[in-house]
Amino acid sequence: MTEISTRVAIVTGGSGGIGRAVAERLASDGLAVVVHYSGNQAKAQATVEAITAAGGRASAFGGDVADPEAMAALFQHATDTFGGVDVIAHTAGIMPLAPIAEMDLDTFDRIQRTNVRGTFIISQLAARQVRSGGAVITFSTSVTRLQMPTYGAYAASKGAVEAMTLILARELRGRDITVNTVAPGPTATPLFFEGKSEQVVNHIASLNPMERLGTPADIAEVTAFLAGPGRWVNGQVLYTNGGAA
Template sequence: MCCVAIVTGGSGGIGRAVAERLAQDGTAVVVHYSGNEAKAQDTVKAVTAAGGQATAFGGDVADPEAMAGLFQHATDTFGGIDVIANTAGIMPLAPIAEMDLETFDRIQRTNVRGSFVISRLAARQVRAGGAIINFSTSITRLQMPTYGAYAASKGAVEAMTLILARELRGRDVTVNTIAPGPTATPLFFEGKSEQVINHIASLNPMERLGIPEDIAEVAAFLAGPARWVNGQILYANGGAA
């Protein structure tokens, strides 16, 4: 198992579950956060209470200087970087005809530019035997109304990931994307009625929402034993699509 991971967006939801799951395998974790240091520190405390190693570092995921500082912090603290789990993202929803361009630009800045900034740094610094794990969404296949801007951002992340995997030929670094289905996180629940939530949960054959731990298991697989899985999009959605 690799020994040092950066988890962007690690202060809650899927990011926290990924940080805790990687730590279970003996990985030292740098928990990145954007605006909620208290939640990031809660993740650090949960990891250390379970016997793991973790530290928190804040910054705008789309700011190259701030993220260079994140990578430097990981190297200074733990000696290098082996795994990137890039879970950071935002998901404002509205029909395409109604979404204002300011919100659209904000989504693309965090989800596309942020993923590019992290991927560029990771491509330069992740050690041999390591893994770069980006995050997309099953919405790119489910194509549900109101998700147009979000799905567009994640389609870009998928394309970027597949190309980066081929650009890192000979480096022994895998590059993959996890595409979760609807997952029970605050980001998902925001603005949805109970009726809508229950309908979405019923769409997959498992007839439930995913939980962050479901997604974290896929991240642990890609970070550890999945050395022959490269340049792929893994759909973790209970069979929804």
């Protein structure tokens, strides 16, 4: 067990990409981190090992974010292992892409189940268990403003995430808990590169004034700000995209 004063973070989807960068960044600020994973235990364990090798504290725990019993067990694991929950960074999500006219409804339902229902379950547990002085950080996407073709179902799910998050911030009045959404732009992760040609990637990278893709570290830095010193930022969507929109 750690000292009671230790702040504790749960990072969903912490096994790779943005989630891993967030987990490592929060650990570098001294938080104990529970690295959640859905299907890849080995990658989650690699994140834990990277954190512990750097002198931090971390533990891995698996489960479906849309399963309330599995996520209740995740929160209980954080409490049993590190003493409580102070920060939620809910990076977990899926992003199948297709034009609205072509997407099958089973895929649409799977997106909403993971991204909307999953966020609702995590938010509900956070509202009940995050300690005073804590932070709840969900993840949306800048595509809600960019209106890029093939992203319809995904953007719809993230619009719901933004709505829930901003309402939760108001519902937690008097609790000293901030609730915000980070909305990354195109970010250099395996998920982003999947199925895209070099020409397409270069075009997308050119759309913002910085003329590059974001990196997981860029997103992790904003998340760490909201988890730590950014106490006067509450009920906001932070578009983290290099100025793309």
